[in-house]
Amino acid sequence: MNDIVIELEGVWKIFGERAGEAMAAVKAEGLAKSEVLERFGAVVGIADVSFNVRRGEIFCIMGLSGSGKSTLVRHLNRLIEPTAGVIKLLGQDVMSLAESELRAMRAQKIGMVFQHMALLPHRSVRDNVAYPLEIRGEPKGRRWDVSQHTLSLVGLDGFEDRFPRELSGGMQQRVGLARALASDPDVLLMDEPFSALDPLIRRQLQNQFMALSEQLHKTTLFITHDLDEAIRLGTRIAIMKDGRIVQIGTPEEIVTDPADDYVRDFVQDISKLKLVFAHTIMEPLESYRAAAGEAKDLSESPRAPEDSDLDRLVDVSITTPHPIVITGAGGRDVGVVTKDRLLRGIQGGK
Amino acid sequence: MTGARAPQATEAAPRIDLGPSITEFAGRQAPFYVSRFRLLLSARKRTWTLNRAALLFGPLWAAARGLWGFFWLFAILELFALVQVGRGLWGDLGAPKRAEAERLQAKSDQIAADAEAALSRGESGAAALRESAANLARAAENAFLEAGAAAAGATTLLIVGLVLLVLFRLLEGLRADRVYERQYSRWRSDRRVPSGFSFSRLAAGLALAAIMFPATLYRFTVSQPAEWLRTVPISRTYHTGAANLLDRWFDRAAEAGAGVFDGITAGTEAVLDTIEAVLAGAPWPVIVLFLLLAAWRLAGVRVAIFTGAALAYIGLLGFWEKSMLTLALVGSAAVFCVLIGIPVGIWCARSRRAYAVARPVLDLMQTMPAFVYLIPIIAFFGTGKVPGILATIIFSLPPVIRLTALGLTQVPASVVEAARAFGATRWQLLRGVELPLATPAIMTGVNQTILMCLSMVVIASLIGAKGLGQEVLIALQYVAKGQGILAGLAILCCAMILDRIVQGHFKRPDDGA
Incomplete structure (x- = not known):
């Protein structure tokens, strides 16, 4: 459990003057979003969100x-x-x-990066990056050292003394990222x-x-x-x-x-080539043998490890008329991917 | 839109059927309005339609249909026309002239009688008296003629009134459908817009008309309307009572707060005296050099040259000392304005409630004529420099407060959020983010305040503040045109030097860097 950094448990956020009442009603009666709006004039922003981040x-x-x-x-x-729920960060109840x-x-x-950069227009790039350290009361020399370092991390060497308005959008957001990283x-x-x-x-x-x-x-x-x-x-x-x-x-x-x-x-429109791996689409060796018959010779088939993605399997498949044998831990044969299976896998079907 | 050929795609667009919604909107007479609105909506050119209900009933139709703008506009126009008709029919148009003629005639008769008496007594002035009696009689006759002419104008007035009335009604009939169609369009997006035909609205329209029309007609057409209609029924005693109450209140406050007021006076005086000692006491070359350098370094060469010219004008025309007194007065007033204004502005930006309270007060400070608050200031602080400064502060404070609050509320929320996300305290947020981003607005406020301070110097001199204002005041008292203009220009020079230096300084960072 020690390596769980962010922990959310049953977090709710209801906006509106009567958020408290609405929350109680939601818990007691399990109201839907539209009912909450109708009865309390309150808007449900977050509903019962729980997750952990390692x-x-x-x-x-x-x-x-x-x-x-x-x-x-x-x-x-x-x-x-939040209106209700538990939020823990590094094991501490926020x-x-x-x-x-x-x-x-x-x-x-915590370092935060914003959609609209939210840089301070009256400060140089360096002072923007150093802003979190300045808030913490770090001395100026250290602020300059750290901002120099983080700016080089995001590839903005040489822009330290410019002002945000002189930078392109992409560069501004890299400043935003450097600022978030500055306080480590x-x-x-x-x-x-x-x-x-x-x-x-x-x-x-x-x-x-x-x-x-x-x-x-x-x-x-x-x-x-x-x-x-x-x-x-x-x-x-x-x-x-x-x-x-x-x-x-x-x-x-x-x-x-x-x-x-x-x-x-x-x-449905996402390409599966890089996302789906051999172990997901392969047919286990036993069932393949059961269906195709013990006699089926797989000795001429190429071998591919089970964590190959579909892109890799396509490359292997076009070099041979035989099905591909998938190998698991220790190079042992664990399954088979036929051409039909591979094509279905690319389609995303099962 | 115009007659040009429309592209194929828009020709092919199917027509939407507005019938049901127009029916829902119009209520009574729905089929009529459905066809009328269709006609208006499909017309390429300006189309005139005549709405008979509007033609016959005018404003009452508008009231029943909930077109209150239409109702008021035409009710007032029709009332105007009706008043002309009424005056033409029953009005006694010659009455004022006839009264004058009668008065003249009476006087003439009396003098003629005096002349007869004098003549019978054999006095020497009789001839002169008879002469003036004859003059008056002629004047009276002229007045009678004019009265006759005015009375004859009644027919013209009657005709004009009737023509106007018919014209207005016709206009109502012709505009009605178009105006109602526009109401329909608004109603489609906002269901609170009145729709349909309502008897209660008709009754309201009738009641309004019943109050307005007879009373106004009566007032304008009868030559001697009843007294209660002409004068607003308010007694003079309220005014005196309230004024007396305020008087007493001021007296008591001045007495009770004497310590506070003396303290304020002493504090203000200390600041003023220091600034005055520096400006008036320092040798003039030092001040000239300082101002020129400041203008050059802060605002550039051009401003420095301008400053040199303005200073030369002030010096050569002998306004130097007075200008320094004025600058000291304005400078200390501006310092106080900034010291008070910026924190109050910040507070107003933070708290909605504070701003709600402050706004009417600021409006009052800016719009109340200075003379009005000069009176209580004199009551509390006496006369002299300090009350002059205080009056100046009251007048000039609002822009700093307003623009500080405005500048702070206009700081982008995303930047404020970012600063908070990095753990900034409220003070760090204010100092490091909000104030710097609001600086242009705040400096505009400071600048306005300085200029407003300068515009107050003449008024401040009324209660004893010395300087250029006094010069203008003296010129005013003796109608010395030349002197007044020269002193006025000197004030302008001071104002422009300050303005250009302050403004120039805060404009530069944008050009450079």
């Missing part, structure tokens, strides 16, 4: 606008107060913190950081972010409305709809086994 994980929360994802991420550092403890936690444990936080909260950028720059920043997170291993809560982005970056993905979490799983689980029609709609 150390070093990039946990993506994906949802369309209005699904409550940006509201949810602001609960972690209590920029928004709700029990006093004002000053909360500020200390925000300054030391345990947790990164990223609220649609790349959504406002054009697709090419977005792709570049995603790659840079992935490289950076391999290096730094920051536990990250990443908010996005773009499933492609969630799949590229996420260790696990939570899909939100109307303030509720519909499904949590690895990108492969989400794509191959969508929990409901809503998720299925999202994933």
